[in-house]
Amino acid sequence: MSFSTRKIDFFHPYIIPVAILIFLVMGYIGSFNYRFENPLNTQTILTIIFSAALFAIATFITSKKFTIEKTKEINFLSEKILLIFIGIALVLQSINMVLLGGIPLFNSVLKANATTNLWRVAYPLFLILINILIAKYYNRKYLLLVLLGALIFGLNGYRTSVIGILVSVFITMYYIGKISRKFGIIFVIIIALGGLGVGYIASQSIATQTWTLNPVELVFYRAAFTQEVFEKIIPLAGTTHGHILSMIFSSGSPRSFIGNYVLHYDVCLTSTLFGPVMLDFGYIGLTIQMLFMGTFLKIIHSLAKKGIGIGIYSIILTHTLIWIETGPTDIMIWFLYLLGLILIILALKKD
Template sequence: VKYKANIETGETNYLSEKLLLTLAIIALILQSLNLVLLGGIPLFNSTLKANATTNIWRVAYPLFLITINLLLAKYYDRKYLILIIIGALIFGLNGYRTSVLGILGSSFITLYYLDKISRKFGIVFIAIIVAGLIAVGYIASQSISGQHWTLNPLELIFYRAAFTLEVFERILPLAGTTGGKILAMIFSSGSPRTFIGEYVLHYNVCLTSTLFGPVMLDFGYIGLTIQMLFMGAFLGAIHKIKNGAGIGI
């Protein structure tokens, strides 16, 4: 009867709660192992941060990001909110705000579509996201060897936003000159952000360049157009799925 009901609602049982929870925990263990193998915490050491996106991280982070959202979408339980916070903390130790935003932001969206966010809960959750981003960014900036920052945490946010746009502006004249090298780094060793720093500014430094920077360097305006069309079509299709795993995706 249960199987028949699942067929009628379009649900499948191959993503069991136990399996998703196990995969999420495995992802946390892998990231913990990654920190051990690095020999320290990248958040407090700029040298380690430059080498923190290892092949182990490349498996651990997407695995956790996907499984935690599917877990919330299909088997919501308030205890899994603790798992979200633990994941944000462990991956935040890599020193990258993007990881923290990915975990907390996507979880917030999943909970929103599940109608699990009251006004009070939403304010608290957003406050946690903002505080997490500010903390990771500020601590990481203070840990960069050879640099002495005098900006306070709030000023740093505006500075980093402006600097990131400046990097993207410098990329525009170089559009399409790397021939897909940055894209290839997703499937191999190497740090795309560090490569951009060396290629664009000629410094051995880790840089962000907006969502558009890497594809612009690799494939130019045509590549950027294709990327945006693909993302728009994918998000549009997924947005129509309002039940079960579809919400998590």
């Protein structure tokens, strides 16, 4: 039985506020169990709940106000062209690791320099095209390409790449009706093992790391630590006056800047979906961001009825879920939002 035949849409944008609340609970549990002196404070908890509520409200209002009855499929991407460029993406990432001189997953120094311009081309190229390929020309043999891509990009040392590829393809397959109960369970296990494995191996490769956590404990620790960073950001709300946003769309490392600004030492930090905008623009900025994301994802969701639309929605939803921990500081992922905007414009022109 296909999950997609059921009345519940498991990957409706409402999954974002649900995931935010789950992440909050994980962080609260983690803040008790590891190196944190105190659990998350009330203001942090209420701010995260407030953010989730804003997203849900925007999604609900948009679902009532925005509908497109018919969408036309974009047909200029043939199966052969997609396969060629997917192959190019895998070759580019392989060349990237050769030029780095090793496998970043097993070397924290290499990992720090692994997100090169080659990777910035290869990853989004593979991510976008593999989802479009699955959505438009599904064939079970193409799942081997999915696993190969997850492996090659996973060797870069970032679990978000593995999760981004596997989860987005899972969502795409869900919407085209290719996820049976048994297959879904197997795929979820692969996603969990891939994400946990890459995250754990990469953490063990850090030369200065002295603590020892198992892969599951590491997940709760990361959730707690990231939310602790956000807790420290709240008193500094609005003090960077848009500097982080400007860094995202220019040069520099927003995460390293946040590490220096908030914790006062040179470290690259994830600060939740809410941290960067809170530092830049305070609660007003946070409100605008969450309302925008709720509205935008719901519009893209309404267009996710055929091949390319399904693929783009799956990618944007997946990386918004990832942003709940990491924060929206990657220009490459904002480029995916731009693809969504193009999809909306094309749909409105055809409507």
